[in-house]
Amino acid sequence: MSEKRPVKIQVRGLSKVFGNQPKKALELRDQGQKRPEILEQTGQTLGLSNIDFDVYEGELLVIMGLSGSGKSTLIRCLNRLIDTTEGDIIIDGENIPTLSTKELLECRRRHFSMVFQNFALFPHRTVQQNTEYGLEIRGVDKAERTETARNSLKQVGLDGWEDAMPSQLSGGMQQRVGLARALANDSSVLLMDEAFSALDPLIRKDMQQELLELQHRMKKTTVFITHDLDEALNIGDRIILLKDGEIVQIGTPEEILTSPADEYVERFIEGVDMSRILTARHAMRPVRATAREDDGPRTALRKMSENGLDSIYVTSRDRKLIGLIDADSADKAVKEGQQSIDSLIHQDFRSVSPDEPLHNLFAMFSDKGFPIAVVDEERRLLGVVVKGAVLAELAEAGDN
Amino acid sequence: MATEIPRIELGDWIESGLNYLTSNYSGVTRGISAVTQTGINGLNDLLMWIPEWGLMAMIALLCWRVAGIRLGIGAVLGLALIWNLDLWDPMIETLTLVVIATLVAVVVAIPVGIAAALSERLYRVIMPILDFMQTMPAFVYLIPAIPFFGIGSVSAIFATVIFSMPPAIRFTTLGIRQVPTDLIEAADAFGSTTTQKLFKVQLPLSLPTVMAGINQTIMLALSMVVIAAMIGADGLGNEVWRAIQRLRPGDGFEAGIAVVILAMLLDRLTQSFRKTRKS
Numbered sequence: 001m002s003e004k005r006p007v008k009i010q011v012r013g014l015s016k017v018f019g020n021q022p023k024k025a026l027e028l029r030d031q032g033q034k035r036p037e038i039l040e041q042t043g044q045t046l047g048l049s050n051i052d053f054d055v056y057e058g059e060l061l062v063i064m065g066l067s068g069s070g071k072s073t074l075i076r077c078l079n080r081l082i083d084t085t086e087g088d089i090i091i092d093g094e095n096i097p098t099l100s101t102k103e104l105l106e107c108r109r110r111h112f113s114m115v116f117q118n119f120a121l122f123p124h125r126t127v128q129q130n131t132e133y134g135l136e137i138r139g140v141d142k143a144e145r146t147e148t149a150r151n152s153l154k155q156v157g158l159d160g161w162e163d164a165m166p167s168q169l170s171g172g173m174q175q176r177v178g179l180a181r182a183l184a185n186d187s188s189v190l191l192m193d194e195a196f197s198a199l200d201p202l203i204r205k206d207m208q209q210e211l212l213e214l215q216h217r218m219k220k221t222t223v224f225i226t227h228d229l230d231e232a233l234n235i236g237d238r239i240i241l242l243k244d245g246e247i248v249q250i251g252t253p254e255e256i257l258t259s260p261a262d263e264y265v266e267r268f269i270e271g272v273d274m275s276r277i278l279t280a281r282h283a284m285r286p287v288r289a290t291a292r293e294d295d296g297p298r299t300a301l302r303k304m305s306e307n308g309l310d311s312i313y314v315t316s317r318d319r320k321l322i323g324l325i326d327a328d329s330a331d332k333a334v335k336e337g338q339q340s341i342d343s344l345i346h347q348d349f350r351s352v353s354p355d356e357p358l359h360n361l362f363a364m365f366s367d368k369g370f371p372i373a374v375v376d377e378e379r380r381l382l383g384v385v386v387k388g389a390v391l392a393e394l395a396e397a398g399d400n
Numbered sequence: 401m402a403t404e405i406p407r408i409e410l411g412d413w414i415e416s417g418l419n420y421l422t423s424n425y426s427g428v429t430r431g432i433s434a435v436t437q438t439g440i441n442g443l444n445d446l447l448m449w450i451p452e453w454g455l456m457a458m459i460a461l462l463c464w465r466v467a468g469i470r471l472g473i474g475a476v477l478g479l480a481l482i483w484n485l486d487l488w489d490p491m492i493e494t495l496t497l498v499v500i501a502t503l504v505a506v507v508v509a510i511p512v513g514i515a516a517a518l519s520e521r522l523y524r525v526i527m528p529i530l531d532f533m534q535t536m537p538a539f540v541y542l543i544p545a546i547p548f549f550g551i552g553s554v555s556a557i558f559a560t561v562i563f564s565m566p567p568a569i570r571f572t573t574l575g576i577r578q579v580p581t582d583l584i585e586a587a588d589a590f591g592s593t594t595t596q597k598l599f600k601v602q603l604p605l606s607l608p609t610v611m612a613g614i615n616q617t618i619m620l621a622l623s624m625v626v627i628a629a630m631i632g633a634d635g636l637g638n639e640v641w642r643a644i645q646r647l648r649p650g651d652g653f654e655a656g657i658a659v660v661i662l663a664m665l666l667d668r669l670t671q672s673f674r675k676t677r678k679s
Contacts (some may be wrong), residue, residue, distance in 0.1 A: 109591035
């Protein structure tokens with residue numbers, strides 16, 4: 001991403017040592033020692049080492065890593081549920097590691113709400129009371145917080161469940177309450193710690209979709225932790241890959257897939273079903289030739305034969321897609337002496353947006369073998385996809 | 401003995417310590433004594449003032465509402481037997497001592513338990529003290545109680561409070577420490593103060609465990625007030641004590657059965673309080 005985006009949280013040189021001699025561990029780290037050696041020599045665990053990254057305003061940033069990579073530690077350092085050893089975490093000009101207890105409380109209330117892996121709902125409180133919790137401790141008056149909580153419950157599709165106890169709800173619903181509780185707080189950053197990992201796969205997909213929609217609607221800055229690459233690729237605007245407490249790669253899902261930073265990332269993405277990640281944009285070829293709506297059948301036929309095509313897309317002057325002509329009907333029209341191609345244009349083809357996943361395209365190829373048109377929101381023709389290109393793209397991705 | 405190791409005069413030291421306390425703080429002990437005695441008399445008079453059948457009906461009703469009809473019927477039968485055996489007044493005296501001792505113990509124990517749960521250092525100081533309090537033979541507490549508070553019910557309360565307090569402290573500490581860490585994290589993440597976290601999350605969630613501790617405290621208090629008859633406490637224990645001195649096993653068993661009935665009622669009642677709060 002080349003564009004400059006407003007930064008919400010700035011993390012610089014963040015390190016965390018678990019143990020009572022952090023200085024010693026960091027010294028060894030600076031001498032180039034890695035986590036296992038440091039543990040062996042000092043008994044200190046280097047949880048995070050020299051982490052630098054930005055969280056942009058309004059983005060959904062995914063921090064991904066296997067267990068032990070330090071991702072849970074990292075997210076807890078952001079709101080200081082875990083104290084950092086060194087480094088800065090700056091949110092709106094405040095450096096979180098240096099805040100006093102009182103300032104930290106205020107900062108947590110204003111900036112952070114959190115969703116937990118095992119939901120962490122208060123079992124003695126109703127759904128409504130759980131949702132109100134953040135507002136209640138801030139001293140928001142009863143009427144207002146009831147209203148706000150009801151709204152957030154509605155947003156996650158739980159209206160009517162206000163008086164239920166958490167234990168009466170399914171896992172998916174409990175996590176919706178967790179999400180509603182976080183949303184009701186209206187903090188500026190949403191922290192999600194493996195929020196969907198405890199849910200079964202189908203519910204999980206639904207929740208990811210809903211989170212995407214919510215995030216799209218509310219533009220809430222979100223930091224999402226997961227160990228699941230599919231999930232990261234599905235929801236992340238950007239992904240940070242973490243290994244042994246260090247950042248391996250930061251990038252968009254595409255960047256990570258197409259140019260993995262090292263072997264570790266490569267091994268990680270091996271298991272990903274590429275046809276779900278790659279989109280029509282990747283397989284699309286530029287259009288070699290198009291017919292104009294005022295071309296005659298003869299011109300159209302010539303353009304086809306010059307480019308070795310069986311069919312040709314017809315576009316208006318501003319490149320908007322009008323329809324398709326195939327060679328057989330153009331040939332017939334020439335023989336019959338027709339002057340216009342209007343009657344030859346048909347709509348017997350599929351058009352998709354460039355973001356359509358490749359795996360959806362397979363079913364779209366018609367028997368006649370017309371290429372699929374890729375169009376933007378204004379139906380301008382961006383390119384075409386032929387069956388061979390999809391397979392080639394997948395094969396290539398598989399090789400990498 | 402070949403080597404002359406002087407005997408450590410532990411007993412003397414403790415005694416002189418106690419003497420020091422009794423002679424220098426007699427004002428304090430007399431004050432405590434007066435307040436406690438007033439409390440005992442007040443509650444005792446109140447319970448005695450209610451006619452037997454009235455109190456029986458009230459206790460039975462309470463048992464029924466809280467624990468179900470079976471305990472309600474059990475309460476009527478048990479209390480009727482005590483009344484019939486002419487042990488009603490001693491039973492009331494014992495009940496009074498148990499109630500007051502438990503109240504004092506719980507009022508002290510819960511804040512101490514909370515403090516020990518929140519501070520690791522305090523926890524390490526308090527736990528051995530509790531071990532000491534619980535393993536020391538109960539009778540021993542009766543001895544220093546007398547110079548402090550004289551013979552009678554106040555001394556009984558003093559010894560009973562010390563003897564019965566540990567489980568309430570332990571269970572409170574345990575209950576708070578058992579609150580799952582992710583709930584503590586959730587409370588912290590939303591910016592709760594320590595007090596908010598305690599009252600909105602930790603205490604409500606530890607309530608069943610705290611109630612179990614209170615139940616234990618009541619049971620220990622009951623056993624102690626019976627023993628405290630040795631230093632002049634009134635009640636069922638006194639009946640047992642008299643039966644021993646006169647070698648009348650029949651009388652002893654009658655009073656003993658009354659204690660058992662009272663214990664069962666108190667135990668079932670507090671246990672169901674715990675359960676109803678849980679659901």
